[in-house]
Amino acid sequence: MSAAIKIIDKVPFFGGMFRVESNELNPVNAWPSLMAMTSFVWFAIAAILGVSMPAIQFMELGSNWYYQNITLHGAAMAFPFVFQLMAAMSLHRAGACLGKRADDIFVSLFYIFMNVGALLLTVAVLLGFHVTYTVMFPLPVVGVMTGQWSMFTLVLGFTGIALVLTSMIFIYPIKILRMSFFGQIDSTLQVAERSMKDPGMIGMVMGALVLLVTGTPLMIVAGSLLLHLYGIFPAEWIGWAADAVVFEFVFYIFAHNLMEAMAIMIIGAVYSTLPLCTADGSRKLYSDKIAILALWILLITSVTSFFHHFFTMYPALPSTFAYHGNIMSFATGVGGALTIFTILATIWKHGIIPTPALFLILGGFVMYILDGVSAIVISNVAWNFKLHGTMWAGGHAMVVLIAISALWMGILYYHYPLMTNRTIDDSTARSCIKYFFISYIGLLYTFLAAGAAGMPRRNGAWESDWYIFGAFMLIFGVMLLYAFVLYFLSLRKSTALEY
Amino acid sequence: MIEFLYTNAWGAFIVLLAFQIPFLIVFFHIVNKKAFADSAPSKTKPEKYSAYRHGWTALVLVAFVVVNGASIKYMPTIVEANTAGDKNIKDVQVTALSWAFQFSESEFKVGETVRFKAKSTDTVHSFALHHPDGHLLFTMMLIPGAGTEGTLVHTFTEPGEYTVRCLEYCGIAHHAMKNTFTVN
Numbered sequence: 001m002s003a004a005i006k007i008i009d010k011v012p013f014f015g016g017m018f019r020v021e022s023n024e025l026n027p028v029n030a031w032p033s034l035m036a037m038t039s040f041v042w043f044a045i046a047a048i049l050g051v052s053m054p055a056i057q058f059m060e061l062g063s064n065w066y067y068q069n070i071t072l073h074g075a076a077m078a079f080p081f082v083f084q085l086m087a088a089m090s091l092h093r094a095g096a097c098l099g100k101r102a103d104d105i106f107v108s109l110f111y112i113f114m115n116v117g118a119l120l121l122t123v124a125v126l127l128g129f130h131v132t133y134t135v136m137f138p139l140p141v142v143g144v145m146t147g148q149w150s151m152f153t154l155v156l157g158f159t160g161i162a163l164v165l166t167s168m169i170f171i172y173p174i175k176i177l178r179m180s181f182f183g184q185i186d187s188t189l190q191v192a193e194r195s196m197k198d199p200g201m202i203g204m205v206m207g208a209l210v211l212l213v214t215g216t217p218l219m220i221v222a223g224s225l226l227l228h229l230y231g232i233f234p235a236e237w238i239g240w241a242a243d244a245v246v247f248e249f250v251f252y253i254f255a256h257n258l259m260e261a262m263a264i265m266i267i268g269a270v271y272s273t274l275p276l277c278t279a280d281g282s283r284k285l286y287s288d289k290i291a292i293l294a295l296w297i298l299l300i301t302s303v304t305s306f307f308h309h310f311f312t313m314y315p316a317l318p319s320t321f322a323y324h325g326n327i328m329s330f331a332t333g334v335g336g337a338l339t340i341f342t343i344l345a346t347i348w349k350h351g352i353i354p355t356p357a358l359f360l361i362l363g364g365f366v367m368y369i370l371d372g373v374s375a376i377v378i379s380n381v382a383w384n385f386k387l388h389g390t391m392w393a394g395g396h397a398m399v400v401l402i403a404i405s406a407l408w409m410g411i412l413y414y415h416y417p418l419m420t421n422r423t424i425d426d427s428t429a430r431s432c433i434k435y436f437f438i439s440y441i442g443l444l445y446t447f448l449a450a451g452a453a454g455m456p457r458r459n460g461a462w463e464s465d466w467y468i469f470g471a472f473m474l475i476f477g478v479m480l481l482y483a484f485v486l487y488f489l490s491l492r493k494s495t496a497l498e499y
Numbered sequence: 500m501i502e503f504l505y506t507n508a509w510g511a512f513i514v515l516l517a518f519q520i521p522f523l524i525v526f527f528h529i530v531n532k533k534a535f536a537d538s539a540p541s542k543t544k545p546e547k548y549s550a551y552r553h554g555w556t557a558l559v560l561v562a563f564v565v566v567n568g569a570s571i572k573y574m575p576t577i578v579e580a581n582t583a584g585d586k587n588i589k590d591v592q593v594t595a596l597s598w599a600f601q602f603s604e605s606e607f608k609v610g611e612t613v614r615f616k617a618k619s620t621d622t623v624h625s626f627a628l629h630h631p632d633g634h635l636l637f638t639m640m641l642i643p644g645a646g647t648e649g650t651l652v653h654t655f656t657e658p659g660e661y662t663v664r665c666l667e668y669c670g671i672a673h674h675a676m677k678n679t680f681t682v683n
């Protein structure tokens with residue numbers, strides 16, 4: 001029996017959502033199920049931390065708790081939750097569509113690096129390493145020099161981050177590329193055959209390449225710093241990497257494209273799943289060509305739109321790069337517009353079957369587009385100066401992750417019968433979707449309005465004007481947590497498939 | 500109206516809604532119709548799809564060009580370029596450090612145009628100016644060692660207490676990085 005199945009069986013509550021029978025499909029089911037289950041464990045921790053933040057302000061527990069929880073919440077949501085869930089679903093899909101195993105050394109190494117890395121970072125944060133999930137370099141080093149946290153927590157935290165980054169930038173993309181282009185096809189695993197001409201598969205490969213290409217410079221810079229911290233590289237070797245501008249640029253080239261890669265990958269997954277839910281059984285998109293064109297536009301334009309993270313650094317950021325970033329950010333909107341068209345034209349042309357899986361996917365898509373609008377608005381240079389650093393920016397990062405997780409959770413609903421031989425509880429799933437969508441809308445407009453009103457993000461001492469937004473964050477945050485509980489229950493209450 | 504859209508953060512919020520609401524209406528209408536009301540394949544002719552596609556793409560492109568084109572004159576780089584050579588501009592030095600601001604001046608007159616020259620001496624900070632009603636007038640991200648001193652030109656049009664904050668998280672007392680300007 002696969003080690004993954006044994007671990008799932010031992011985990012209380014969450015294990016019950018992902019019990020996998022021992023069968024010939026285990027090579028594509030077992031490890032992705034374990035990864036999905038583990039991602040939801042991280043979600044549960046991160047969600048409670050998220051809800052705790054407005055609560056800390058209302059109860060006046062102090063900024064230290066706030067900064068600790070904001071660091072843990074952000075890191076856990078972005079990496080071991082959303083990224084791991086995406087990796088789980090894409091490995092399962094790649095395995096079952098291309099007939100390749102998803103249980104080799106790459107998959108287990110990914111799992112270990114991601115989760116052990118996240119655990120080490122968690123311990124470092126609990127010991128005082130309060131740097132937020134964007135690290136804010138050179139803050140980690142400045143914090144040691146000014147006595148905010150110890151050298152030990154810095155080394156521990158950076159080690160954890162390095163493990164997580166290695167899993168995302170090297171192990172996962174290389175595994176996806178190997179599955180896509182190399183190795184023998186095992187026809188027993190290929191239950192839903194797809195070729196590399198399929199928009200879903202193209203989106204997945206694009207996403208993997210973006211992670212590998214835009215992440216490697218960060219790995220070189222962060223790796224050099226870490227080797228210096230371990231005492232292996234002397235200080236004179238790493239002066240270039242310790243330059244704040246160098247670090248900030250390689251960091252945001254990756255961090256920005258990480259989000260874009262996840263978006264391209266999920267749009268690809270929507271393109272391949274939507275046709276399977278059409279009412280006329282045609283199993284076709286309105287147009288594969290337009291779908292692929294949209295993916296290419298998203299890919300090409302998003303890579304250099306990262307400059308929008310630095311607009312307010314003017315004039316250290318030459319203004320030509322700011323204009324370029326502005327134009328490219330809106331150009332991603334053109335890719336988005338073609339995606340909207342393809343999805344609506346497919347629905348219009350073929351009709352759809354209103355299953356919970358499809359509705360969570362379509363709901364997630366609406367969330368993704370609504371967030372996309374907030375993203376391009378703040379990517380205009382003039383507006384950016386009035387919104388950067390406010391809750392608008394922080395809110396955008398949060399709601400895009402909520403949208404991406406909704407989309408993957410919809411895809412998971414769709415694949416669940418194949419993964420576990422069980423079918424989800426329909427009525428619980430429907431109420432989950434309802435609460436999910438309402439809380440999303442609530443959080444989206446709360447964060448954006450708070451930003452427009454000038455409420456800063458990552459500020460541990462709220463002023464009286466901001467509590468009204470905090471109250472709505474708390475209400476809709478709890479509601480979103482409830483939606484996730486319903487999601488968990490819809491899986492736990494699943495029933496065995498009958499043949 | 501256009502002035503308000505680009506000079507007040509709530510203007511961005513209005514434009515946001517102008518994009519989002521039509522999208523929501525069309526999306527829900529189509530999904531509702533094809534999932535519940537009539538999920539049979541529609542008989543729309545293929546030419547109609549391409550006509551809609553072209554129209555929709557053109558609409559998006561025009562909207563994007565208009566929204567960004569109209570914003571050019573409000574970009575801080577352009578505002579500053581337009582004030583080049585103006586002898587009445589007051590230069591003010593801003594230094595950000597963990598966790599305080601140092602200003603060469605902090606009292607201004609209504610109508611006064613100021614060129615802020617800002618830098619950070621230790622870690623990443625920002626120099627953000629909030630209107631007395633709370634909304635953000637501008638923020639400048641300050642990265643230590645970025646070479647050039649950041650500059651930004653701002654004209655004070657209303658009297659009151661303006662709050663200066665750091666909006667880039669800079670450590671355990673980040674929230675304490677706060678100061679005020681008085682405009683009479």
Ligand SMILES: [Cu+2]
Nearest residue numbers: 624665669676
């Ligand atoms: Cu600061």
